[in-house]
Amino acid sequence: MYDFAYQKPGSLADAVKALGADGDAKALAGGMTYIPVLKQRLAKPSTVVDLSGLGMKGISVAGGVVKIGAMTTHMTVANSAEVKSAIPALAALAGMIGDDAVRHRGTIGGSIANNDPAADYPAAALALGATIVTDRRSIKADDFFTGMFSTALEQGEIITAVEFPVPAKAAYEKFRNPASRYAIVGVFVARTAGGARVAVTGAGQGGVFRHAEMEKALTGNFSAAAIKGIKTPPNDLNGDIHASSEYRAHLVGVIAGRAVAKAG
Amino acid sequence: MAFEGIGASVRRKEDARFLNGRGNYTDDINRPGQLHAYVKRSDRPHAKINSIDTAAASKAPGVVAVFTGADIAAENIGGLPCGWQIHNKDGSPMAEPPHPVIAVGKVRHVGDPIAVVIAETKQQAKDAAELVAIDYTDLPAAASLAAALAPGAATVHDDVPGNICYDWHIGDKAIVDGVFANAHKVVRLDLTNNRLIPNAMEPRAAVGDYDVNSGEYTLYTTSQNPHVIRLLMGAFVLHIPENKLRVVAPDVGGGFGSKIYHYAEEAIVTWASAKVRRPVKWTAERTESFMSDAHGRDHVSTAEMAIDAQGTFLGLRVSTQANMGAYLSTFAPCVPTYLYATLLAGTYKTPVIYCEVKAVFTNTVPVDAYRGAGRPEATFLLERLVDAVAYDTGIDRVDIRRRNFIPADAFPYQTPVALQYDSGDYQTTLAVALKNADWAGFEARRTAAKARGKLRGIGISTYLEACGIAPSAVAGSLGARAGLYEVANIRVHPTGSVTVFTGSHSHGQGHETTFAQLVVDQLGVPLDQIDVVHGDTAKIPFGMGTYGSRSLAVGGSAMVKAMDKIIAKGKKIAAHLMEASVEDIEFANNTFTVAGTDKSKTLTDISLTAYVPHNYPIDELEPGLDETAFYDPKNFTFPGGCHISEVEIDPDTGTVAVVNFTAVDDVGRVINPMIVEGQVQGGIAQGIGQALLEAAIYDESGQLISGSMMDYTMPRADNLPNIHVATENTMCTHNPLGSKGCGEVGAIGSPPAVINAICDALKDYGVRHMNMPATSGKIWSIINAGPSKMAAD
Known part of the structure; x- marks a missing residue:
């Protein structure tokens, strides 16, 4: 990696200040994506601002909302009795990210802020209608994910927590890239008070997206049969050496059907 | 003392340091x-x-x-x-x-x-x-065989027009063409052998x-x-x-x-x-390994089998293009020729064979031998072609193999492509494998899988390989610029412990254990008093190293020869000490005995005398007990056997799961069954990797797209079934151990077994052939196209 300055602020205000003052400064949460990026010399930050001194960890459930601190690791979420009880699909998703080592270091805030087009958490956030809480505001998931590796976060804005409304039922299924084990297609389905929501990760050229046609069908009839036969246009989907856009389009249907069946 | 000699599954001596992170690798040296x-x-x-x-x-x-x-x-x-x-x-x-x-x-x-x-x-x-x-x-770049051979292709080396490194052949084309002209039927198959990146754990x-x-x-x-x-x-x-x-x-x-x-x-x-x-x-960093370690395989071939009405193989005709990459790596030219075309008889008595090979320069990383080296390419071609013969004629896949096998009483068997096999029994390895895999019960498993919505298939590969390379004179006549003997130095120390210095090199094979077991067997020294030294030109007289499954067959034979010299010298010393005739001295169980008497001396008595020669035939014999042998093999060794793979395909996603894998290999005498099983399992893991997952992919411009672990799919534990390994051995007839070689059989025999199983699972879709790797996307395309598609890539 290239040389950079390193700061580990002890307060959120200091962290925001450090990041806001310098456009080339970069926040570091669990580092499961960013440290490999640094090691491959794909980024040259002036300063790395380590968020691990800010707390922002922990899980609470109140008023039908699961609130997870941004620095909470995937392993903590996967093993959390509260999450397993309130939104079992969310705990299960956390347990499907990476491997043990990644789950022990990687954080929900880091994953959502990075918005990797094949990451798992963005699908949960979007399908559950989560709210992303930052140092300065709350952002609806529908407004947060703005494209591949792109979010509504401003320079220096730090996610502090993510709030997930508890759905009636939900499930996540993913079809893994055989090499990287990231999602080629991951689908999170939820039956919420406002209707069914379906979010697809791994497939879209613009990152995670909602599947309107499936949502409509599932709102009327939350069953795998209801979405059988719904075609996903391949035009806006990724194609690579592991899966063509046509194959991904097909897999969106298969994986969505499995997720709905799993949700019960 | 527990039995530690030939045939004992002794735990590997080297594993304590490897498993405890105490190995001494090159990067540990400062x-x-x-x-x-x-x-x-x-x-x-x-x-x-x-x-x-x-x-x-x-x-x-x-x-x-x-x-x-x-x-x-x-x-x-x-x-x-x-x-x-x-x-x-x-x-x-x-x-x-x-x-x-x-x-x-x-x-x-x-x-x-x-x-x-x-x-x-x-x-x-x-x-x-x-x-x-x-x-x-x-x-402009020539990034593939097709691009490099196209008219007007970019020239990788200015002085090599058309990018042709060589245009070689073996066999008599006119005779083979004549057989084809008169054959009842000709079965043809176009196929590729996918390019692989080795990815040793240590860069x-x-x-x-x-x-x-x-x-x-x-x-x-x-x-x-x-x-x-x-x-x-x-x-x-x-x-x-x-x-x-x-x-x-x-x-x-x-x-x-x-x-x-x-x-x-x-x-x-x-x-x-x-x-x-x-x-x-x-x-090297891992990314450098991808772009600088020699790659493997990368062939494009057309294969044709001429048969009679009963499915008897009358002749084989093969045309292959082999990618050399941008430069010739050390042994690259021999891989698609003498390690490939000479294997095309396989286990079959095909009477005439012709093979031509064009080796081609491209703007890619050099390609050289990779586990199996030429024999996996030959085996994939032949075992897929045999299944295509069965497909086209309707003859059962097992029957067609049985009809064409070289019979067990035909050895030594001279093939039409230079090699002379010394031993083997293909009917037996086939029969045991069919039994171990419960071939007869397969249709019931297929039906049960169908009820679960899965497409199940079974595939067979009855392979042969040539390893234990190689007689130096033969290799020399075929173009080798080196000898291929091996060297062993056996040093019996004064108090009877032994150090073995070998020119072979262990990089995971367990030589420190297997070779020590040879000493246990021959000299009767306990395992913990034997050390094996390798990998240092300052310590070892000479050596050609480890590849081509040669270390036991060639390196181990050198040890046997050196120990023969130790025993011969020991007998002279023992005869002197016991005042007997050398001819009357027998050696067994670490002890020299005067035949027919109770007079004996241990090896330690003799070694001590050899190094402290007070009472010693000093005028006739030098002191010391330290002998070296250079062993040049008389022939290749010819392991073979039968691999059976059973797969289940999820038709919704195209995903393949290998659910059963059965190997029955003939590797000659087995020294350590546990190590052999591990070697075979590791080879099969790589073979399944080639069949289902691995592919080095360049784009048209010559960029390596699969240049990291994010895109190059190595096989992992969850891609592999429990692999059932057994051996049914016939002895190698020309080396003193009877051993053949087990390091590469897994990678050689398994890929066609997997692909044959996939084609079987997809037979209702009219799939006659599929190139590797059989990715889920490729299989989904076939299923998506619907039944009766006649061929698939």
Whole structure:
């Protein structure tokens, strides 16, 4: 990696200040994506601002909302009795990210802020209608994910927590890239008070997206049969050496059907 | 004492240090004052180098030196040599363009070394390498066999028109064509053998250390054959005499062939350590491994079998294009010729065979031997073609094999493609495998799978391979520029413990255990009093190293021969001590006995006498008990057997799961069954990897798309079933152990078994053939296209 300055602020205000003052400064949460990026010399930050001194960890459930601190690791979420009880699909998703080592270091805030087009958490956030809480505001998931590796976060804005409304039922299924084990297609389905929501990760050229046609069908009839036969246009989907856009389009249907069946 | 000799599954002596992280690998070696080298590599597939400006890099912090191809060219340094010369059909030698240590004038593949920065730290070297400014003019690239052979293709080497390295053949074309003209039926198959990237767990590394006082160079390197590196680098590249060059290959974390070859970085650190008068270390990063370790396979072939009405094989005709990459790696030319076409008889009595092979230069990483080396390519072609014969004729897949097998009483069997098999029993390995795999019960399992919505298939491969390479004279007549014997030195110490010095090299195979078991068996010394030393030219007389499943068959035989000499000398000493005739001395169980008496001496009595020769036949016999043998094998060895794979396909996603895998191999005498099982399982894991997952993919411009673990799919535990391994052995007839070789059989026999199973699972879709890897996307396309698609890629 290239040389950079390193700061580990002890307060959120200091962290925001450090990041806001310098456009080339970069926040570091669990580092499961960013440290490999640094090691491959794909980024040259002036300063790395380590968020691990800010707390922002922990899980609470109140008023039908699961609130997870941004620095909470995937392993903590996967093993959390509260999450397993309130939104079992969310705990299960956390347990499907990476491997043990990644789950022990990687954080929900880091994953959502990075918005990797094949990451798992963005699908949960979007399908559950989560709210992303930052140092300065709350952002609806529908407004947060703005494209591949792109979010509504401003320079220096730090996610502090993510709030997930508890759905009636939900499930996540993913079809893994055989090499990287990231999602080629991951689908999170939820039956919420406002209707069914379906979010697809791994497939879209613009990152995670909602599947309107499936949502409509599932709102009327939350069953795998209801979405059988719904075609996903391949035009806006990724194609690579592991899966063509046509194959991904097909897999969106298969994986969505499995997720709905799993949700019960 | 527990039984530790031949046939005992003794736990591996070396595993304690490996499993506890106490191995001593090349990157663990740090010499006083050591510098670090970073190799700047071409990011262009094919480009003219207009200029290289190293001024800024040379002034960067910590930088001691920056070298380019021009600096190398200015010294008495040769290009990297090729160890095997093939001749064209017309008798002329192959094209052998220069392979500069550092690129001169042109770069020919992504990863081609273009400059070396040597600095106090690796980080400083890497930082400075970014300051090396190169002005390129990009050239069109020939990134695949098809592109390199197309009219008007880019020329990788200016003096090799059409990119043809050689156009070689074996067999009598006119005779074979005649057989085809009169055949009842001809079955044809077009197929590719996918390009693989070896990915040993330990990346390559090298440390060069020049001693100013003695003028001696030491190279520590990740090699399967340190003596070969000393010979090639000393004699052809750096012109250092053997007495001034020591090559050490310490613990090596996997090779699979990729660490046989002499690589540029070995010469660079050795040479540079003398230039800068300090030791120089280089260790590959994983990304560098992808673009600088020799790749494997990469063939495109057409195969045709002529048959009679009963499915008897009358003749085989094969035309193959083999990708050499941008330069000739050390043994590359022999892989698609003498390690490939000579295997095309397989286990069958096909009377006539003709094979022609075009080796082609492309703007890709050099291709060389990779676990199996030519035999997996031959086996995939032949075992797929046999299934195609069954498909086209409706004859059962097992029956067609049984009808065409070389019978067990036909050995020694001369094939039409040069090899003479010494032993084998293919009907038996087939029969045992069918039983172990419950072949007869398969249709019930297929039906049960169908009820679960899965497509189940079963596939068979009855393979043969030639290993234990090789008789030196034969290899020489075929173009080898080296001998292929092996060397062992057995040192019985004064108190009876033993050190074995072997020219073989262990990089995961468990030699320290297997070879010690040979000593247990022959000299009766307990295992814990035996050590095996390998991997250091300063300690071992000579050696050709480990590849081609040769270490036991050739290296082990050298040990047997050396121990024969120990016993013969011991008998003379024993005869003297016991006042008997040498002819009356017998040796067994660590003890010399006068036949028919109770007079005896232990090996320790004899070794002590040999080193303390007070009462000793000193006029007739030298003191000491230390013997060396050079063993040149009389023939290849011919393991073979039957692999059966059972797969289930999820028709919704195209995903394949290998649910059962059964191997019955004939590997000759087994020394350590547990190690053999591990070797076979590891080979099968790689074979399943090739069949389902692995593919080195270049785009048309010559960029390596599958250049990291994010995109190159290595097999993992969850891709593999429990692999059931058994052996049914016939003895090798020409070496003293009867052993054949087990290191590569798994990678050779398994890929067609898997693909044959997939084709069987998809038979309702009209699938007659599928190239590797059988990815889920490829299978989904077939299923999506619907039943009765006649062929698939």
